[in-house]
Amino acid sequence: MLDIDKLWSDVSDKLSAQMITVSYEVWIKNLEPVCVTKDGALVLLAASQSAKKMVNKNYQTLIDTAVKESNSLLSHALIIEESEKEKYIKLQDENIADEKLYLENKLKAPAFTAKYTFDNFVVGSSNKFAFAAAQAVAENPGTKHNPLLIYGGVGLGKTHLMHAIGNYIKQHKSDLKILYTPSNNLTNELVDSMVKGNKDKDVNTNFREKYRNVDILMIDDIQFLAGRTGTQEVLFHIFNDLFQNGKQIILTSDRPPKEISPLEERLRTRFEWGLIANIVPPDLETRVAILQKKAIVDHAAQVSPEVLRFIAEKVESNIREMEGLLTKVIFYANLIGKPATSLDVAYDALKDYVDNKSNVVDANYIIDVTCSYFNILKSDLCGKKKNKEIVEPRQICMYLIYEILGLPLNTIGGYFGGKDHTTILYAKDKISNLIDTNNIVKREVSDLYKMIVKN
Secondary structure, X not given: OOOHHHHHHHHHXXXXXXXXXXXXXXXXXXXXXXXXXXXXXXXXXXXXXXXXXXXXXXXXXXXXXXXXXXXXXXXXXXXXXXXXXXXXXXXXXXHHHHHHHHHHHHHHOOOOOXXXXXXXXXXXXXXXXXXXHHHHHHHOOOOOOOOEEEEEOOOOOHHHHHXXXXXXXXXXXXXXXXXXXXXXXXXXXXXXXXXXXXOOHHXXXXXXXXXXXXXXXXXXXXXXXXXXXXXXXXXXXXXXXXXXXXXXXXXXXXXXXXXXOOOOHHHHHHHOXXXXXXXXXXXXHHHHHHHHHHHHHOOOOOEOHHHHHHHHHHOOOOHHHHHXXXXXXXXXXXXXXXXXXXXXXXXXXXXXXXXXXXXXXXXXXXXXXXXXXXXXXXXXXXXXXXXXXXXXXXXXXXXXXXXXHOOOHXXXXXXXXXXXXXXXXXXXXXXXXXXXXOHHHHXXXXXXXXXXXXX
């Protein structure tokens, strides 16, 4: 239960440091904390009606910010006057219960994006394994596939699946407590608890209980834990507590655990205990299907198959970018009063994007530049030929894709006939070593890099 007096003391300290002394003394110091409402408001009593009006007019935003900074589960302050106090005094016991309910609901039901559901997820060969794994975990959390780690490049659907799991559990298993957080938030909260915990041991206790008193812990973008020794240490113990108590852990990353470095081996091992599911860039047919569903669900718009295919051909590895192009086409069509069924409309809407497409560096572009530089066929570079004239350019190309784009090793392997991560890792390390020892390879890599990044 919140200590209202202590909370207000923390808020007051923040306000005192930000305000002119006389303003603080006149308008803020005399406010009195009353209770916390069920919608997350800190109720403060003003000395008079005029004081209430003055605070509301000039300091409401400042107080709201201080309240949220002092307790992330609260959203704002509610300033009342003496005539309203009796109502809140009578409801104080109820408000205390409401406060408890609010805190529990805040922890149990984070704000998942409503449109991100399993029904709205377009399944194709690139993501069907991850989709099936996410569904299995949502239906039976904590029983198998624990932890579940979904990894893949930017804009491929990791967040959609994470929110789909959350929305399913909220609907079908509402008694379970879910905590969803980006890894950066975990680090920030840890630092905050360490700083404040030097003054108040309850802060450290609250931090530990927040992450351990859940049924499902969902952490986005764990690759950002790399090098954060303190956060890794804390997460290691949280992981153990949850896992041993049969609680579900769900993680996302842009790469598999073995490629996150530096990462403590004991934490890497735990990430690999359960099920690891990869999402790779979708094929053309899946991209068209994704756009078709988005046009219907988000826009309720009629878009011709030709326009959908035209858009899908422009973006190969980022679904969010591709969906953004569809939104632009539909908006432009509505603006000029024409249907989004004409290729001419799509061309006009995306003219700037199409004209600048040569400036976009993706894996296929790097492959094309490499083929041109070494005068070899794309089918040979991405195929299975093993003669030196092909293998070394292929390894250089793999190295450049990794270094320039930072794609996961398995994703890179997909551009070269489905080669596994060990092959890509070997190529990356080999070329990296040759750059230091072989002037010819060093010059080739340097030439290619300049050709690629200048465009």
